[in-house]
Amino acid sequence: MKIALLFPNNKYTAPYLKYYTDILKKQEVEFDLYTWNRFNTEEEECIAFNSNSSKRNPISLIVDYINFKKFIIKNLKNNNYDSIIVFSCQLGIFLQPFLKKKFKDKYILDIRDYSKTIDYFKIRFKKLISNASKVFISSEGFKEWLPKEKEYVMSHNIDSQILSNNDIATSKKEYFTRKSLNIDTIGAIRDFESNMNIINTLKNNENFYLNFYGEGNATSLLRRNSENINNVYFHGYYKKKDELPLLKDTDFINIILNDNIQSKFLTSNRLYLSALLKIPCIIIEKNIEQFKIVQKYNLGVIVTSSNEIPLKIKEFIASFNQTEYIKNCILFLDKVKKDQEIFNQNILNFINK
DSSP, rough: OOOEEEOOOOOOOOOTTTHHHHHHTTTOOOOEEEEEEETOOOOOSOEEEOOOOOOOOOHHHHHHHHHHHHHHHHHHHHHHOSEEEEEHHHHHHHHHHHHHHTTTSSSSEEEEEEETTTHHHHHHHHHHHHHHEEEEESSSSGGGTHHHHHHHEEESSSSSHHTTTTTTTTOOOOOOOOHHHHHHHHSSSHHHHHHHHHHHHHOOTTTEEEEEESTTHHHHHHHHHHTTOEEEEEEEEEOOOGGHHHHTTOOOEEEOOOSSTTTTTTHHHHHHHHHHHOOEEEEEEESSHHHHHHHTOOOOEEOOOOSGGGHHHHHHHHTTOOOHHHHHHHHHHHHHHHHHHHHHHHHHHHHOO
């Protein structure tokens, strides 16, 4: 058995690649990981297509996708792969005719977000889905826009090794003891509008500190618009290993996203961090999928708009039951763990097919 993994970005941008490679290594399956080196970064254990297109216009990006497709197909033809794992709707759509011809029912499609490419290639996308052996998704919300006739398998954005220690941080004994509470945003900071709404709501409020850990498309503009605000702090890029320690003094994790098709059906990494670290989150009802989860397990503060945050936090703290809250976090993580076990079994079945 020899498998090709096809990923249209730098390896470091996708921690979930490890979910697959760990299983393949454990099963002693030979595999090659093909990546698109968009950021001129040297990375180990991958075969890279080198083209820095991160800041180019859409036409240039399409041309680069075509060249990446040619790079992939050339390598697939020159090697005897039994199966393929394709990451992202975009890449799958570009490769769809080749996949149908050469690897029908012999490829996995992994979907982690929505792509506007689907709107322009609806028929091709449906064929991509129908001809896949398995389709893994990182959020149940994606079923809202995916073809209904296919069965989908959940693959959560969380490392199984971390998930196995789902009692992490249960030793935290005190909640909300500081006069000024820390509301923290961590990870890729891409959404200017939702984060700026929170900043404007809580700016210069002595009851709150807003910390932003990470970088993203929206970071520089958020910094500029927060220059004269005395309770907003940007800490910049951090290493993944430092993620948990950075949140040791966090009172609430911000998981509010913008109201668009790319965001409202997501299950974000921050939700898992919230449950793992037993730190309540702040969510908006418009983030449909995450709202359902937070409401079901009572994992945090639910608002209809950013303006409600101070009042809703006050109400949440007044009725907070630490024992019940931690119990609910563990219940949610147990559900995630069961889903991941099903995901792992599906990978094994695919390998042994």
